[in-house]
Amino acid sequence: MGATASAGPGVGGRLVEHCSWRAVFWLDLPIAATAITLAPWLVPEVRSTRSEPVDVPGALPAASGLLALVAAMAASPQLGWSSPPVLTGYGLAAFLLSVFLLYEHRCRHPLLPLTLLRDPCIGMNAATPALCPSASWVPCS
Numbered sequence: 001m002g003a004t005a006s007a008g009p010g011v012g013g014r015l016v017e018h019c020s021w022r023a024v025f026w027l028d029l030p031i032a033a034t035a036i037t038l039a040p041w042l043v044p045e046v047r048s049t050r051s052e053p054v055d056v057p058g059a060l061p062a063a064s065g066l067l068a069l070v071a072a073m074a075a076s077p078q079l080g081w082s083s084p085p086v087l088t089g090y091g092l093a094a095f096l097l098s099v100f101l102l103y104e105h106r107c108r109h110p111l112l113p114l115t116l117l118r119d120p121c122i123g124m125n126a127a128t129p130a131l132c133p134s135a136s137w138v139p140c141s
Helices: 002-018 028-042 055-081 084-106 114-117 121-129
Strands: none
Touching: 028 055, 055 084, 084 114
């Protein structure tokens, strides 16, 4: 992982400089093809012993809220951070994600068990990029 992380910017820079920025995306194709080809042999099959229902009512406000958030973030530079459509998008995202959290708190089989976020290894790593972009992770053993 360290080798690829350190080689990535150099390889990407050379591809962009000598080919096109689109060449960076073509680099993923052989990696994905190799992973798809080798996965049946290298990844062990795991079957769940529990059969819990999929939390569709929880997935709807989560997906809608994230979509509204991404749309508002994408429109912010062009329309302005205080424009009515952008503020509406952020407000809608806050509302829908709040609905998601409230529903997950009371759901019998939640999509995201909120008790997971009490574990510092999970909760801090989930919150750190948003709160402190310079801190990339909290070490866990």
